[in-house]
Amino acid sequence: MDVLKLDSGYDAAFVEAVMNESGQDPFACYQCGNCTAGCPYTFVYDLPVHQIMRLLQAGHKGRILQSHSLWLCATCESCTTRCPNNIDVARIMDVLRHMAGREGMITEKQVKQFNDSFLDSVKKHGRVFEFGTLVKYIARSGRFWSDADLGPKVMRKGKIAPRPHDIKGKDEVARIFHSVLGDGKK
Amino acid sequence: MKIGVFVCHCGSNIAGTVDVAGVAQAAKNFPEVAFATDLLYSCSEPGQEAIVQAVQEHDLDGVVVAACTPRMHEPTFRRAVERAGLNRYMFEMANIREHCSWVGKDKDANTRKASDLVLQAVEKLRFDRPLQAKSFDINKRVLVVGGGVAGIQAALDCADGGLEVVLLEKTSTIGGKMAKLDKTFPTVDCSSCILGPKMVDVSMHPNITLYAYAELESVEGYVGNFEVSVKKKATYVDWDKCTGCGLCMEKCPSKKAYDAFNEGIAPTRAINIPFPQAIPKRAVIDPTYCRQFIKGKCGVCAKVCPTEAIDYEMQDSFVQEKVGAVITATGYDLFDYRKYGEYGGGRYPDVITSMQYERLLNASGPTGGHIQRPSDGREPKKVVFIQCVGSRDKSVDRPYCSGFCCMYTAKQTILTKDHIPDSQSYVFYMDIRAPGKMYDEFTRRAMEEYGAQYIRGRVSQVYPYKDSLIVRGVDTLLGSQVEIEADLVVLAVGAEASRGASELAEKLRISYDAYGFYMESHPKLRPVETNTAGVYLAGACQGSKDIPASVGQGSAAAAKVLALFSKDQLESDPQVALVSQARCVGCGKCVQTCPFGAIQLAEDRAGNPKAEVIETVCQGCGLCTVTCPQSAIQLQHFTDNQILAEVNALCQQAMEESFES
Amino acid sequence: MSPELSYAYYPGCSGLSTSKDYEISTRAVCRALGIKLQEIPDWSCCGSTPAHTVDHVFSAALSARNLSLAEQMGSDTVITPCPSCLTNLKVAAHRMEQEPAFQQEVNRHLQEPCVNTVQVKSVLQALIQDLGPEAIAKQVEKPLSGLKIAPYYGCIMNRPPEVMDFDDPENPVAMDEILRGLGAEVLPYPLKVECCGASYGVARKDVVMQLSGKLLDLADSLGADAIATACPLCQMNLDLRQDQINAALKRSFRLPVFYYTQLMGLAFGLEEKDLLLNKLNVPAGPALAKMQQAAEAAAEQDAQTKEQ
Ligand SMILES: Cc1cc2nc3c(=O)[nH]c(=O)nc-3n(C[C@H](O)[C@H](O)[C@H](O)COP(=O)(O)OP(=O)(O)OC[C@H]3O[C@@H](n4cnc5c(N)ncnc54)[C@H](O)[C@@H]3O)c2cc1C
Ligand code: SF4
Ligand code: SF4
């Protein structure tokens, strides 16, 4: 593992940006680890969430934004609910993910592809068309559908709608995409 | 009048941001100032000497010291001017530290402000008159509220010092939390072996009157002469007759009463004596469980009691006591473990508090000292301890460290191993706080000799699974989530202010912090005094602390009372209200306003009603002076004229300046 | 009966597709209880998790469009069955209330600005708080006696408490109360708010196998006949993926996973077309049959004791 330079490696602009975008004070964290203790996703994280908090205090942008954990956090709110210092940790995770996305550091491609497929569908129809999302995701990730076994179950039971529901205001919804996210390439 | 002004450097505390020599120079032009200088440390011996000399050399009539807050050093300087031959009230202090040098960094602005503050003090001093303190007799008896180890120590020390002591305890026995403990850190000696004899001493001491099952109803008066009313709660047992034989308890058919002494881990009887070594050893009926009270019939205890002590008709009664000082030693209460839903305290029977665990460890506890799971009575092999439950946690409004739980947890791991040699203890901690003598060694012993596993990190959740409790936490040193399948989980609950602490504080007119702990007069130099003269603190009521510290404070508070009572008379503060007989029209508004009852209506020689101040009762609060429609009452040393002079000193110049522009 | 309850209703996208059973049973149960649901006209997707992982203004704007439509209906409260929609709508409303600048920014992207006057609740909250458990218990025609249920709320229905402001975040009881009123035996299920793996089923199936597997194992160890849930995503992970979990963890769970509204409908005596129990992957039949048997046995014993 590299030696972390605590003085020269401290990225003040990064810390300030996280504080501004999240409205949280990472320095209130005393590293009790409760967030990690309760996080159901710790077993797939490369950096446990309390270490992300610590790296944030140390201002180490690189190590944080490269972590897979950011893309595996499900915003289950366990950390936020139990943090003894009332830090909204899940919101910090969200904000870090936004930053990683903006800088193109996407370490869990499939998660991002799934999310993008979902949002594309919303943009197109105004509501998510689950079937279309899946098809698009499979095409995008180029992966054989690991849920092929579910296909017959879902189809036979009519569990998934085969056609999208376009809403009247779908253009209005698409405008939200354009106006907040620019040309939607996020 | 010839006034001397002394401007203090306070090292660099003041001189760093105030031109002190400049202020002294400016003061030379203030009205009636005959001498002004700056001093490096005016409170030091040479500083005080310089003041005394200047008074004598320049024949000064009054002194202004511009330095720090008067809270600390006003008495110091009053004594100095007295030594110089002046009346101690011909002295004023200007606070140019807390009110000036520590506030801003702009030296010019600070210097101007400091000069203004000095001018203000000078203007006030011009109206000062010599005041003489009056002496009054004191009642050399002391009231101790709370019979935990701190209160017991204070009571015994006072009593041994020859004072009459009234000891008040809310529950039916003295002993407090320590009476519930099994062994005590850091020596692991038996708690009742060291506390028991002290409790007996209290009951035997000819100078101690003990009221157990009693509370403080009201307090009147002032240092040296308090009058207190004590409420003796109805016990439904005549304690003069009860011998503590325990026959009633044995025969009582109501067997599901809540046992506060055993922290609810086992039930007790509706009539009970909390434990065999109780002092006083007397029975009390709990009417919420007694069948006689609930159903109107039973009467078993009355039938079996050999001395006919049972009295279902008993009412609360009150006794009045006169004392000269009060020591509060009301201790602490434990954090409510149900507030952490994720640990399931109160929902899962095998998640218990540390104090409940003490009762399980204790040979005189409900399990006879055998550690058993409340759920099934099984002996646990894997015991998990979670520290800082309700401490150092802002989310439950308990940001402070309770101070003793690290230590008692280490003790409990040692005792667990002693009781169950093939057991394993796990301790989740955030930091180990063991700064006392032999304390760190003690926690090391728990790990090295007794094999307790210490895991650095918090626990996020505890839940039952099959026959065990899954404890899911983190080991932050490993950076890993960890799980333990435990048999028993012990929560090291923190300390809170004792229930009713703030109400008691209001009665005693002492202050308390945001969490209900009592405020000492100075955190370093007056740790057992309060801001109310004659009221002292001991033990955990001032802030969570362990037994050695509580006992130390008990003795310290006793020493303070003994010192106070070493004189036969006390001097009253002459800075009190004074009625101008000529102006008073006897309307009585002031009598109604005074919160201390210090004003009464009397008649002058012609038979006209006139207000009269009882000097020893007046606290100098000044409420009456603003109430009086005739301005007939003046607070001495703070007269209307003096306040106006101060206001003028600050405003005149400013007003002139603003009119000029 | 109390004055009629009427709400703006936000069904959420999955209600049209994968959780049609939840949607249909929710509507049927509300009808039976006299609760009027006025669907927000032309509602759009709240953006779910994917939106807030991209940008908070974006996510709030997608939600606020719907809040604004509800305002235009003149409604003061909008309810939704889906916890994920609930969270998005509530977070948007909460932040707009806390930060006026945020609200302005959100409104910049909307056709009709959101004034932020409507209250957002889950259907569950409306049922327990506005209608009350007694009114629900009164509708019961076929009590679910003998059915042992593990109530599972999912991770975001009550968390974080500052935003969700409903029930106990560690040990919620609203659904327990309803189920108990239906006559079921509600088990003390300790992982009520533990995450099931959320939407990672597709992209990271391994995650769901572990997390949902743990939930099934715990319910099984408590002797549950079934699980009740209030969340489409949880239901899908626990029910539809139960066979995958069995394969991945080498287990053989057969636990039906009901929406609590389906159980209400069952107890109210509603018909299959209102319950869509046939959409469950793990069939409900055996659990219901067991319940039936238990009920009959109990009735028999009752009769016997009366005879004596
Ligand atoms: C689980 C546990 C284990 C511990 N183990 C140790 C140990 O091994 N070693 C150690 O040094 N410390 C230990 N401690 C700390 C110890 O309990 C305290 O240091 C000690 O009890 C403080 O004594 P006290 O007299 O100030 O307060 P308390 O023991 O709380 O006594 C206060 C007394 O005042 C009474 N009271 C309260 N309010 C009123 C009122 N309004 N009027 C009249 N009476 C009132 C109470 O009933 C009580 O009798 C332990 C604490 C816990 C929780
Ligand atoms: S729970 Fe809060 S204080 Fe503890 S490590 Fe996580 S962020 Fe820091
Ligand atoms: S919100 Fe994210 S980081 Fe926090 S506990 Fe849940 S998954 Fe883990």
Ligand code: SF4
């Ligand atoms: S009268 Fe009350 S206390 Fe006495 S024996 Fe009966 S129940 Fe017990």
Ligand code: SF4
């Ligand atoms: S003494 Fe130890 S366990 Fe207790 S609050 Fe302080 S750090 Fe936590």
